[in-house]
Amino acid sequence: MQFGILVNEGPYTHQASDTAYLFARTAIEKGHTVPRVFFYHDGVNNSTRLATPPQDDRNISARWSKLAAEHGVDLVVCVAAAQRRGINDDVLAPGYRISGLGQLVEMGIQYDRLVTFGD
Amino acid sequence: MSDMDEMDDGSGIVKKFMFLNRKAPHGTVYALEGLEVVLITAAFDQDVSMVFTDDGVFQLMKGIDSKGIEVKDFSKTYRALEGYDIEKLYVDQASLDARGLTEDDLIVDVTVLSVPEMANLMAEQDVVISF
Numbered sequence: 627m628q629f630g631i632l633v634n635e636g637p638y639t640h641q642a643s644d645t646a647y648l649f650a651r652t653a654i655e656k657g658h659t660v661p662r663v664f665f666y667h668d669g670v671n672n673s674t675r676l677a678t679p680p681q682d683d684r685n686i687s688a689r690w691s692k693l694a695a696e697h698g699v700d701l702v703v704c705v706a707a708a709q710r711r712g713i714n715d716d717v718l719a720p721g722y723r724i725s726g727l728g729q730l731v732e733m734g735i736q737y738d739r740l741v742t743f744g745d
Numbered sequence: 746m747s748d749m750d751e752m753d754d755g756s757g758i759v760k761k762f763m764f765l766n767r768k769a770p771h772g773t774v775y776a777l778e779g780l781e782v783v784l785i786t787a788a789f790d791q792d793v794s795m796v797f798t799d800d801g802v803f804q805l806m807k808g809i810d811s812k813g814i815e816v817k818d819f820s821k822t823y824r825a826l827e828g829y830d831i832e833k834l835y836v837d838q839a840s841l842d843a844r845g846l847t848e849d850d851l852i853v854d855v856t857v858l859s860v861p862e863m864a865n866l867m868a869e870q871d872v873v874i875s876f
Contacts, residue, residue, distance in 0.1 A: 632874065634775075634876075666778065666782075667774060667775065667778055706778075706781065707778060726785075727781060727782055727785040728752055728754075728785060728789070730782060730785075731752075731754070731762075731782070731785055731786045731789045731791070732754045732789075734760060734762060734786070734791075734871070734872040734874070735754050735756060735758050735760055735789065735791065736754065736756060736758070740872050740874070742874055742875055744875070744876075745775075
């Protein structure tokens with residue numbers, strides 16, 4: 627099954643991005659595909675390469691990047707939401723790209739399921 | 746709002762998208778940014794429904810004035826939805842009741858549904874996005 631994932635909250639404050647990541651990783655392990663993850667609202671803050679969490683904590687941004695590199699997951703950050711929050715190409719971690727809301731709607735149209743992770 | 750040119754993902758597929766609005770119009774950005782997604786989805790010629798439930802019913806309340814909190818008042822957008830062919834607006838009866846509101850307090854024409862009716866409507870959808 628193809629899963630599209632929508633992440634609506636930023637890292638660390640909310641568990642949404644963690645749960646979305648674990649869902650995506652597990653879905654892939656079980657033989658499903660996750661072609662794209664879309665980051666909206668404060669979810670765009672997951673995409674920054676400038677975050678430096680403590681060594682003994684998970685690096686939320688980096689592990690999404692790793693998932694993207696290993697499994698070809700397209701990490702899309704909403705441009706309008708990103709501009710409001712100071713996220714641009716200069717601060718993006720590897721594997722993320724900035725694009726429009728049409729990329730979210732496409733997930734709903736094309737994939738078997740669209741799963742929202744938010745508050 | 747955003748670029749409203751007709752869009753197409755090339756597949757010709759039309760799915761039933763429901764947008765579930767659960768939050769008050771101000772206090773968080775969900776209602777404002779959620780509307781952006783609704784408008785883009787309509788531009789993709791999809792079958793769009795909007796549901797207002799819990800504090801989301803306040804989004805449609807008459808007489809909103811956000812000047813005092815210095816944020817944009819976007820409540821006019823709800824009245825413009827018809828122009829984007831977004832005509833399926835549903836409101837949860839229990840949420841209205843719990844907040845002392847009636848249909849007359851709302852700025853647009855809606856269909857008020859009971860919880861079982863809402864559940865049936867949700868079951869018919871292909872995609873449900875909650876803000």
